[in-house]
Amino acid sequence: MPAATSSPQKQGKVLLVNPNQMKPPVAPLALDYLAHALKENRFQVDILDLCFATDILPELESYFARNQVLAVAVSLRNADDSSFVTQDFCIAKYKEVIDSLKAQTSAPIILGGSGFSIMPQDILSYYDLDFGIWGEGELSLVLLTNRIAANEDYEDVPGLVYRSQGRFHTNPAKYLDLSRISTPERSAVDNHRYFVEGGMGCIETKRGCPKDCIYCVDPVGKGKRLRLRSPQSVADEIKALLDMGIDHLHLCDSEFNIPEQHAREVCLEMVERGLGDKLRWYTYASPAGFSQELAALLRRAGCAGINFGVDSGCDRMLRSLGRDFSVEDLSQTADACRKEGIISMYDLLLGGPGETRQSLRETIETMKRISPNRVGASLGVRIFPQTKLAELVRKQGPLNENPSLHGSASGNDDFFAPIYYVSSSLGPDALGYLAELVNGDERFFFFSTAAGADKNYNYNDNTVLANAIKAGYRGAFWDILRRISEGS
Numbered sequence: 151m152p153a154a155t156s157s158p159q160k161q162g163k164v165l166l167v168n169p170n171q172m173k174p175p176v177a178p179l180a181l182d183y184l185a186h187a188l189k190e191n192r193f194q195v196d197i198l199d200l201c202f203a204t205d206i207l208p209e210l211e212s213y214f215a216r217n218q219v220l221a222v223a224v225s226l227r228n229a230d231d232s233s234f235v236t237q238d239f240c241i242a243k244y245k246e247v248i249d250s251l252k253a254q255t256s257a258p259i260i261l262g263g264s265g266f267s268i269m270p271q272d273i274l275s276y277y278d279l280d281f282g283i284w285g286e287g288e289l290s291l292v293l294l295t296n297r298i299a300a301n302e303d304y305e306d307v308p309g310l311v312y313r314s315q316g317r318f319h320t321n322p323a324k325y326l327d328l329s330r331i332s333t334p335e336r337s338a339v340d341n342h343r344y345f346v347e348g349g350m351g352c353i354e355t356k357r358g359c360p361k362d363c364i365y366c367v368d369p370v371g372k373g374k375r376l377r378l379r380s381p382q383s384v385a386d387e388i389k390a391l392l393d394m395g396i397d398h399l400h401l402c403d404s405e406f407n408i409p410e411q412h413a414r415e416v417c418l419e420m421v422e423r424g425l426g427d428k429l430r431w432y433t434y435a436s437p438a439g440f441s442q443e444l445a446a447l448l449r450r451a452g453c454a455g456i457n458f459g460v461d462s463g464c465d466r467m468l469r470s471l472g473r474d475f476s477v478e479d480l481s482q483t484a485d486a487c488r489k490e491g492i493i494s495m496y497d498l499l500l501g502g503p504g505e506t507r508q509s510l511r512e513t514i515e516t517m518k519r520i521s522p523n524r525v526g527a528s529l530g531v532r533i534f535p536q537t538k539l540a541e542l543v544r545k546q547g548p549l550n551e552n553p554s555l556h557g558s559a560s561g562n563d564d565f566f567a568p569i570y571y572v573s574s575s576l577g578p579d580a581l582g583y584l585a586e587l588v589n590g591d592e593r594f595f596f597f598s599t600a601a602g603a604d605k606n607y608n609y610n611d612n613t614v615l616a617n618a619i620k621a622g623y624r625g626a627f628w629d630i631l632r633r634i635s636e637g638s
Contacts, residue, residue: 163217163218170200170246182336186611221538233540271320333383336394342396345398349627357414388429399431403434405436414447432455438481495523503539507554549563554572
């Protein structure tokens with residue numbers, strides 16, 4: 151990140167926009183981090199957070215009637231809700247915001263965010279825009295806005311996606327050394343309101359994912375190389391959020407315990423500073439090598455619950471999906487969490503290549519035997535570009551002739567609109583068969599309201615969750631649903 155200078159002169163104003171209106175609301179963490187980087191480099195920063203807007207157009211008109219900006223940066227957190235049942239295409243929903251911005255300002259509009267970074271050129275083309283940044287924005291957005299302010303060439307900015315002579319070009323990313331950047335202030339976004347209406351705050355301890363799951367876009371959008379923050383900086387940021395009254399957090403790493411040593415160091419720093427006694431936090435983690443010793447340390451640091459992306463309870467399917475653990479690992483992980491009093495959620499991703507009715511039955515029976523606190527049963531695997539699953543599906547022939555594909559399978563060879571893989575071996579009523587196997591077991595959540603609103607763990611416009619948070623529930627959404635169903 152370019153070093154801040156001692157000059158008090160400002161470079162110009164950058165507007166950061168959050169178009170995400172999903173409820174319960176999730177704080178736009180990226181905008182807080184970007185605002186911090188821009189301010190360190192002498193830019194003025196405004197946040198236009200449309201999450202709570204009842205009417206978007208008047209909000210935009212009112213802002214631009216009073217302000218001139220150097221550039222507008224829009225963070226797209228979700229491409230879609232990744233649900234086979236609902237198939238909510240967020241990119242299409244954001245178009246109203248993008249079109250309104252284009253009508254209100256002639257300043258460059260720059261796209262970014264995790265949803266954008268998985269298919270940046272297609273999204274720019276869809277919105278008819280010229281600029282985007284894939285991957286980390288703290289370095290690249292600062293460089294790009296500096297070039298725009300100085301009217302200088304920008305085509306070598308790392309991570310920049312831009313249009314030139316009718317073609318899009320994508321520059322390689324230059325990743326930050328997260329261990330050396332200053333701790334974000336977390337003052338640009340109204341984090342307290344997000345806590346009150348969304349039930350938890352959020353923070354990162356690292357970026358990147360080195361795993362090879364065939365369907366996952368985290369390595370595409372965030373990079374395969376792990377970049378680790380210093381435990382001291384993580385603890386400082388948590389302390390800042392606690393000072394705002396935010397005492398329930400979600401750690402947004404792809405897998406908190408990869409690498410395990412960094413997870414240990416973060417937890418030890420939290421324990422040493424007494425933070426574990428003041429907050430409850432949740433995270434994603436891998437069951438690979440997850441030990442009771444690690445679970446005990448997480449508990450001492452304040453960890454209340456862990457969401458494990460286990461995908462399947464069948465060893466053959468775990469290999470098919472590119473996972474690096476076994477059913478035995480799942481059993482040991484559940485035991486470790488149970489002994490240390492950490493609530494566990496096992497997320498299943500069912501219906502992928504090779505799934506059969508027998509493997510599905512084996513998975514559900516395995517989950518019932520292992521008995522984590524909750525199991526998320528999601529049927530249908532969203533196919534994203536630049537993944538091994540996309541390559542596999544292309545090799546199977548024309549998309550519109552593939553019996554395992556559902557959603558926008560026609561005229562969608564780049565997998566831009568939502569398209570899902572549900573193994574044809576499951577038969578025409580895969581959802582019904584899944585429900586039959588679960589047989590009303592209260593430990594299972596579904597990505598639909600078919601089993602009851604309190605079993606629906608699709609967090610996109612989830613009224614049950616929103617009402618529970620309004621009533622005072624706090625924590626990870628899945629754990630709130632668990633407590634509602636248990637009456638606790």
